[in-house]
Amino acid sequence: MTTLEVADLVKDYRVRGDGMRRTRLRAVDHVSFTLTPGRTTALVGESGSGKSTVARIIARLERPTSGTVVLNGAGSGDYRDHVQMVFQDPFASLNPFHTVEHHLARPLRLHGRARTRAETRQEVARLLERVNLPAEELAQRRPHELSGGQRQRVAIARALAPGAKVIVADEPVSMLDVSIRLDVLNLLARLQEEEDLAILYITHDLATARHFADDILVLYRGRVVERGPADEVILDPRHPYTKLLAAASPDPDARGRTFDFDPADVVAAGSAPPYDHREDTPR
Numbered sequence: 001m002t003t004l005e006v007a008d009l010v011k012d013y014r015v016r017g018d019g020m021r022r023t024r025l026r027a028v029d030h031v032s033f034t035l036t037p038g039r040t041t042a043l044v045g046e047s048g049s050g051k052s053t054v055a056r057i058i059a060r061l062e063r064p065t066s067g068t069v070v071l072n073g074a075g076s077g078d079y080r081d082h083v084q085m086v087f088q089d090p091f092a093s094l095n096p097f098h099t100v101e102h103h104l105a106r107p108l109r110l111h112g113r114a115r116t117r118a119e120t121r122q123e124v125a126r127l128l129e130r131v132n133l134p135a136e137e138l139a140q141r142r143p144h145e146l147s148g149g150q151r152q153r154v155a156i157a158r159a160l161a162p163g164a165k166v167i168v169a170d171e172p173v174s175m176l177d178v179s180i181r182l183d184v185l186n187l188l189a190r191l192q193e194e195e196d197l198a199i200l201y202i203t204h205d206l207a208t209a210r211h212f213a214d215d216i217l218v219l220y221r222g223r224v225v226e227r228g229p230a231d232e233v234i235l236d237p238r239h240p241y242t243k244l245l246a247a248a249s250p251d252p253d254a255r256g257r258t259f260d261f262d263p264a265d266v267v268a269a270g271s272a273p274p275y276d277h278r279e280d281t282p283r
């Protein structure tokens with residue numbers, strides 16, 4: 001079984017504070033979790049809570065200050081074959097000069113999953129089919145000739161190309177038209193099931209996290225303040241910050257609901273204990 005184990009991750013940045021003095025900003029504060037095959041874990045938090053920093057460390061685009069990210073049981077191949085990213089903006093992550101086919105052929109070749117030209121073409125068509133795109137029609141197009149949803153599907157196909165076991169999807173639908181967001185999330189859910197993927201779904205949106213994830217981790221100022229099965233975290237949020245997120249999420253049942261806590265508590269939440277629904281007690 002392939003698992004990705006994130007243990008005690010810390011990331012500090014040196015930033016300019018008052019009077020241009022450099023101070024330390026802790027973007028990720030002792031975060032731990034494990035991704036397992038066939039499960040989606042949502043990392044939920046508002047802007048600046050540290051979600052993308054965790055993603056960048058897992059993608060090895062940045063080094064942690066301390067802590068580890070370990071891929072277990074993946075067998076042969078490199079970490080990067082098995083751990084792939086899907087970013088928020090497919091336009092930025094696709095090269096405007098290259099065709100859809102080129103985007104997929106490159107990782108296939110690089111990771112030894114296709115050798116000859118014919119094999120590559122066949123694999124590209126298979127990948128496009130997996131993400132519900134017509135290969136005949138789209139393989140020779142460039143990113144600007146696709147819709148936003150099609151571009152994100154190409155980005156997902158590219159993540160699958162090296163034979164990924166773990167996918168980190170950082171706000172994968174937040175730049176897409178509302179009408180197609182669910183399609184793309186459902187596609188990810190189907191692929192996860194069919195390929196037994198472990199997915200980290202990073203979002204600020206608790207409603208889609210509930211729909212799409214098995215487990216939810218709530219990140220606040222770099223710390224996991226609450227974690228557990230998705231339904232439990234959303235239906236019975238314990239931490240004031242999760243309550244605030246739940247109240248703000250577009251759940252039709254929640255409309256008109258008033259806060260039953262003082263949002264000012266959230267300011268003090270950094271010192272509140274993290275809640276773990278699996279243990280059903282504050283930790």
Ligand SMILES: Nc1ncnc2c1ncn2[C@@H]1O[C@H](COP(=O)(O)OP(=O)(O)OP(=O)(O)O)[C@@H](O)[C@H]1O
Pocket residue numbers: 013014015025026027045046047048049050051052053054204
């Ligand atoms: N390279 C950097 N240098 C200094 N500070 C940084 C850097 N990258 C991120 N930060 C800071 O770290 C904190 C966490 O940022 P991060 O991008 O991980 O948050 P996020 O939850 O992903 O937010 P968003 O949803 O807006 O992307 C923020 O306070 C941010 O300003």
